Amino acid sequence: MSQIVRVALNRPIRRLFDYVAADNMPLQPGQRVSVPFGRYQATGLVVETEVTPPEGIALKPVASALENWPALPAETLDLLGWAASYYQHPLGECLFMALPPALRKGRTTEAPASEQWWAARPDADCTQLPANARRQRQLLALLKASDQGVPWGHLKERGFSRSHLNALAQRSLIHTIETPDPMTTGHRTPPTTPVLTPAQKEAARDLPGRHGFSATLLYGITGSGKTEIYLHYLHQELGTEGQALVLVPEINLTPQTVARFRNYLGDRIVVWHSSLNDRQRLDTWRRVRNGEPVILIGTRSAVLLPFTNLQAIVVDEEHDSSYKQGEGFRYSARDLAVFRAHQNRCPVILGSATPSLESLHNAAVGKYRQINLTERAGPARPPAIQLLDIRSRPLTGGLSRPATEAIRETLSAGQQVLIYINRRGYAPVLMCFDCGHIAECPNCDTRLTYHRRDRALRCHHCDYQQPAFHRCPKCKGEACEPVGQGTEQSETVLAETFPEVPVIRIDRDSTQRKGSIQNILDQVNSGEPCILVGTQMVAKGHDFPNVTLVVVVNADGGLFSVDFRAPEQMVQSLLQVSGRAGRGEKPGRVLIQTCHSDHPLLITLAKGDYLTLARQLLTERQQGALPPYRAMAIVRAEAPTMEAALAFLERVRNHLPDRTLEIWGPLPAALARKAGRHRAQLVLQSERRSHLNRALTGLCQQLEQYRQPGNLRWVVDVDPLETG
Template sequence: MTIDTNCIEVAILGPLPQHFSYRCDAPFPKSGCRLRVPFGRGERIAIAIGTATCPQDIPVKGIHRILDEQPLLPASLQALLGFGSNYYHYPLGAVWEAALPARLCQGQQIPSLAPTAWRLIADANIAERGLGARQMVLLQRLGNGNVRMAELDSSDRQRLRQFLAAGWIEAAQEPLQLREAPLALRPEQAQAVMALRASTGFQAFLLDGVTSSGKTEVYLQAMERLVLSGKQVLFLVPEIGLITQTQARCAARFGADAVAVYHSGQGDAERLRVWTQARSGSISIVIGTRSALFVPLLHPALLIVDEEHDLSYKQHSGWLYSARDLALRRAQLEDVPIVLGSATPSLESLHNRQIGRFADLRLHERASAQKIPPIEILPLRKKRLVAGLDPSLLRACGETLANGKQALFFLNRRGFAPALLCRACGHVPHCQRCSAPLTWHRRQARLRCHHCGLEAPVPEQCPSCGAAEIAGIGMGTESLEEFLRERFPNIPLLRIDRDEVHTPRQLAERLQEILHTRPAILLGTQMLSKGHHFPDVTLVGIVDVDQGLYSADFRAPERLAQTVIQVAGRAGRGDAPGRVILQSHLPEHPLLLALQNGDYATAATQLLRERQQAGLPPFRALALLQAEAQRAEPVYAFLRAARSCFATELDCSGPVPALLERRAGFHRAYLWLEGANRSALHHLLANAISLLGNLPTARRVRWSLDVDPQNF
């Protein structure tokens, strides 16, 4: 048999587990270039990943077209995607599809970038005869320095095109300058900045700073020399709502033209434009959410992952990657430092600091003169509550408002009530598609499932017994808002949750309203707790966190501790001291007692000790094999069959039902897969993954593998 070497191996964009070979005449495309290839009865976009050898007696189709002369991504990012495919055991073509702007996946060309500034060529041979006065004025401006396109009207832009055709001008790169002076640093901040500036090559830092300790100023001064010397910084935040304030801080320091944002809320054209500018080096700072991790940089120098503990860095559908973890790998591949910042670091990051993988940077004090307020725990047992609130919390709210300040109430439940209850027979309306009760949204007169979005009208009579004794049980932000408006009728109340705020623009407007309204009551869910600076908030009331104390999710205590500290950190950030009051029916719970002094480290140490004793991450490696189908039987049949695919060295438990057993009409269950360490786990998973797809029962379910799962 003869071998034909004129073949290329490609990954088709999409969730196809195998690679394919196509005939290709010279010149061969480089690895990382896009191709149009025949596939089935049509054609697809593919990524060249290397050469291949094909037997000549097997017909091999030829490629249709090479779309790129040069690779879309540098070698470091190509290696990152290859690593991400292997680590999370997900098809390489689907990984590339998730990492690229949508228009590139559709085969569109990379747009050319128009220069933002022009200058006169030093030895330009300009014939002044025949030039008008306006042309001479513009030429003089070009000779005196760079002229920005944004400064010119349409007639001057036409003159620029004439000068360009004559060969008199050229594109200019505007040098960056500081637009505002850096803030004075406290000693701990200065030490952190010095450590980051001194780092060369790859090094991971954990910036563990209490809320309002000035972590952003540390980031800005650490990136200052890099940006002014033409280098680039990638700055990740967990949610779109946090981009606006970060962008404003960076733009104020380095100029708006130096900063761009990249996130899923942008249109396809805008994302491609920012991607292209970053790739060309014309943007100095890219700020974005999870997907921004894969934006190529021409001169990468520093990676920042702010609020590194946040669950939003983990993708929850398709390619189940962690942007925080892959950011560490990217920094290693590009040989640049990375800083992970948080007031409540994840237990994984704290463990990595303990064993020396992360360098330790601490900020123990706030940037303002105010100290971290302790957390007052109000026992609720045998108390006569008013709309679910302790009277002493209401008195504290009244005093705060009388002083012209703001009070923040945190309740992480939307709607008017978490459920409806028939007082006659005890019936609770549930979602027809999920294992969860329907939430009552009284303002819209609807019952709504917060898992699948199903809606239903509010029944006037119990659908089970016919009684007209239906009432809400529990409290949500909508009912708390109604009560607080009645209790404090002359005080503005600003509510932030996903029922009130639907877009990043609405969130930005509401946050600005908070900054300019005093006194005021702020009410919200997690959206209100993450990284926002409210200098006039002096009272924080945490209404209900008890539901997180006894969850079946082993990560729930960590999430609860982080939430309590983050919410508490909104108080006392300005000139006045803060006060934090937490209501609980379990005031003696060890975790709440550990959080009483506002110190996250004590609680985290306790939780790490419990994880180690239980043999849970970060002390062991974990993966979940998840399956779902519209009937329960094929789910459990597949998972029982899947157990035989895993080697005996792997601790395999299950199948067990998911914590939300039925969602959007699908029954869900999983296998719990544990290994002594990551390398052992991945070796065994790699051997099993190809066997799973060949199981007869696999065709009857949707299944996925979640490595390092974060949300149960």
């Protein structure tokens, strides 16, 4: 008898499709199949077998099974089924997130062609290279340090190119070698155990064993050595056949994290992030799915992969907003990691110097265990934080005279400086001082940012771009000048003020090229005096031992925002970037420029006591009946006109009869127009999460039944991080 199967497709629709499978095609849940869908053949995933179809419907046959085994095991199906229900997203799109791009397109799961490995020749020496061939020297040193050679993929992760390899090969300094056996590769580099300080040892002793579910919040001040504790824990607790997952918030943190983990845990380390090509991601996916004893270091989507023997999860910088997907399937990787640990009956460790208020609340109510690490590792001590009032002070490139003098003193002492300014570009505004005209984005309710290096005006929301003008397009005047500060302007001013030292900018614009961030980190880690100028990218997990001064250009952005999360995010950013100072033997100093030096939040922040600040913010959240004391979701809509978006959300509100819900709006979003679309939102809150989820499930089912105008789009955002 033919088998009826229910199939999920990678489509934004909240329904599954029934097909009939031939007698000689036994299928099981999680298996990939090719099925007819309209005029096309689509790749699907079997969700159920032995289905009873509706009567009177002729089912189409499954064209073929793409493998004779399930691409997604039962545990992964359960995880993503729960996530689809919790985050109110179509199941098909959620399931396909657990597949690499090649498999989503219906390609084979067969192992890709073996990767090329490179090794240094025994007599190779860096003195055989020109003195200015810095990257070639670094590449040769890396290859000489490896007993077994290094695969091309790992070299790419470190920012090296084919031209670097070819240059060394032409000099007969390196050569390709036979690909090592993957079954023995992991044992060729014997792992070692990191040496812990007494405080780290005490924290490590308090961590639970790997048998059974547990959630631990590891609060450790910046520089306290949380990474060493992760390494020690995995080395001690992870079995030789077990798999582990280590989540990091940013791709740019992956290379240095991978290097440290490989140093201690050998070649069990594999990586997963969006900068890998299709072949690399398929190779990593296969190793995870086949149950190889890998330790996977990855960004957000790594939590969705089909592990089959997961024994431990680590979420580094657990507070970071990058763990929340901002579009499509809007899941939180941190929260899914906790659910997955519970599902696998294994421990999860959430680490941060500035834990999220949600995690601190979970620790307070007993859901998580909290371990505090309040000493920096080694001789380093927390930096001294000083509020620098800039009211009535003249600024040059955003910097006051006391800040400039502090930079000069630090450089003179042979040390490094970090300037934190959370705005890229040269200036946020290009304005005509004759008539007051300001360049604005034609597609968004925002102003265009001036990028002087490219002589361009850009929108950082929709990527619209136009040439910068010398003559005002409105009054034809020539008094057009940039207003405000961005990283480009600070870089330019500092280079003019301190011409004897390099000024290195770290932001999205300067790190777009593959390997550029690694080149920057190598230059900084040389220890030579320099000035780093960066956005929040520099605040995340980097270790710069010779940075002894941090200057925050303007700290006031989060004090008066309409978003209730803004104070928490501001405090986290400031303390994270402050933690980059004084991580070596030299003491660190932080200058925070502000126009509100008497603000209670900044006064408490200057003491460096994050837990006290967090308790204050939690009290405010409780008094305001806001998360984490209430469950929240936002229904977002966008349409060609604001009237259409608001009218749709008004209908949504009328479909929500549940009196246990508190409803705000509908109201225009903080950025009411983006990329030519008008945006509005409806905020829902409830004291009981179950009530909110039940209401949202019913709402989504109703909205799916009614055809919406083709030019209107809506989405549900559960546990939103952005509420403006």
